[in-house]
Amino acid sequence: MSYDLAVWEGERPADGKIAGRTFNDLYERLIDAEVGPPPTERIAAYVAALLERWCDLTEDEDDTSPWSTGPLIGEARGPLIYFPMRWSMAEEASAFAADVAQSMGLVCFDPQLNKLRP
Template identity: 45%
Template sequence: MSYDLAVWEGAQPGDDVEAAGIYEQLYEEYMEGEELAPTPRILAYAEALAERWGVMTGGKTAGWGSLLDDASGPMIYLTMPFRMAGKLSAEAARLAGERRLVCYDPQSEHLRPAHED
C-alpha cells in the first residue's frame, strides 16, 4: 500500500474543492497526456526532496527509482510507502511550501499545508 501526493506550480487554491478540480485537470493533462520534461522548479523540488528523503530514511529510498519518473511539466506525483508516509509526506509538504508549490493529497482530497500540527 502506498501514500500519494501531487505537487504542482501555480497559485494556491482557495480551498480543497478548488484544489481537487485543478488536480484533476493537471493530472489528466500532464500525467495521463503526453509526457513533458519537468519544469526547472519541479526539477529543483524533486532533487531537494530526494536528497532530504535519502537522509531521513538512511538511504532506503534508493530502491524506489527516480522521483522524476512521475514528473511532467509543472507537476510531480509522489508515491511513498504507507508505513513511512507520515514523516515523508510532511517533509514533502514543507519543501513544497518553501518553494511556493501547491501540495495536495488526492486520497483525502485535501491541500497539504507546509506545516502540520
C-alpha cells in the same frame, strides 16, 4: 500500499475542492498524456530537494527511502509531480514533502483526503 502526493506550480487554490479539480485537470493533461512534457525547473529543483533528504529508490541499498517508485523525477510532468511513498514512512515523508513544497512556493495536495497540505 502507498500514500500519494501531488505537487504543482501555480497559485494555491482557495480550498481542497478547488485543488481537487485543479489536480484532476493537470493529471488528465500531463500524466495521462502519452508523452508528457519534461519537468519544469522548479519541479526538478523540488525533486532534488526531496532527494537531499532521502535517496532515490534506485539508489536505496539500505531500504531507507520512502519513495515507492524510482527514479522519482520520472513521476514529474511539466509543472506537476504526482508521486507515491511507502505507507510505513508516509507521515514523516509527506510532512517533509509538504514543507519543502511550501518553502518553494508550490502547491501540495493530498488526493486521498482531497485536501491541501500543509
